[in-house]
Amino acid sequence: MKKITVRENGSSTISENMRNHLNVIKPDVVFNLGDYRIEGKAVMERTRKLKDLRGVFQDKTAFGSEDPERVVYSVQSCRPVSEGKEGGLFFGTSAIMPGKIGDEYLMTKGHFHQKSDRAEFYWGVQGTGILILMDRKRNTWAEEVYPGSLHYIAGEIAHRLANTGAAKLIVGACWPSDAGHNYDEIAIHGFSARLVERNGKPELVASSE
Ligand code: S6P
Numbered sequence: 252m253k254k255i256t257v258r259e260n261g262s263s264t265i266s267e268n269m270r271n272h273l274n275v276i277k278p279d280v281v282f283n284l285g286d287y288r289i290e291g292k293a294v295m296e297r298t299r300k301l302k303d304l305r306g307v308f309q310d311k312t313a314f315g316s317e318d319p320e321r322v323v324y325s326v327q328s329c330r331p332v333s334e335g336k337e338g339g340l341f342f343g344t345s346a347i348m349p350g351k352i353g354d355e356y357l358m359t360k361g362h363f364h365q366k367s368d369r370a371e372f373y374w375g376v377q378g379t380g381i382l383i384l385m386d387r388k389r390n391t392w393a394e395e396v397y398p399g400s401l402h403y404i405a406g407e408i409a410h411r412l413a414n415t416g417a418a419k420l421i422v423g424a425c426w427p428s429d430a431g432h433n434y435d436e437i438a439i440h441g442f443s444a445r446l447v448e449r450n451g452k453p454e455l456v457a458s459s460e
């Protein structure tokens with residue numbers, strides 16, 4: 252994981268010393284439209300392997316027969332301010348590998364935000380997938396994700412991405428720097444529906460939990 256260079260006081264790392272009147276400067280960060288990597292300052296990356304996703308997939312036998320070191324997804328994020336700072340934004344990408352565990356598509360852990368009223372935007376960049384959404388009453392629904400699709404995830408809505416295609420799914424995201432992640436509720440109760448392949452197509456089915 253790359254070290255993030257965020258200043259102690261949480262102010263922007265980005266070109267503060269270049270903010271002189273009438274200066275025209277290069278951006279400190281770019282979103283590479285060739286490989287969809289974020290490059291530049293204050294960028295961090297986290298990879299999740301199967302061993303990090305115990306309890307996420309329903310088919311325990313299929314899960315157990317897989318290599319625990321298999322990479323399921325990686326998340327890059329540009330964090331110009333410290334996590335938790337009110338008023339800032341983070342920009343990120345999630346790259347989810349294609350494949351299934353049993354009949355369930357590879358997917359992210361899923362979370363509510365720690366500050367649970369914080370919203371988020373997702374947008375499809377590459378590949379095809381499904382954004383699984385669940386409200387506080389445990390109603391679960393989903394939106395199709397494809398290049399150009401745009402998804403507003405309101406506060407109090409848990410969210411999880413699944414790759415339903417044959418290629419890597421890449422999704423962009425922008426969220427408040429004080430949103431945080433609450434993984435516990437999903438780890439304990441899961442979503443109330445699972446995305447499985449039925450007759451060669453993705454289908455959302457009520458969880459048997
Ligand atoms: C952050 C945003 C994404 C996810 C990423 C991985 O609020 O929703 O960057 O963190 O898709 O998912 P998860 O559930 O493992 O954090």
Ligand code: ZN
Pocket residue numbers: 362364371410426
């Ligand atoms: Zn989120």
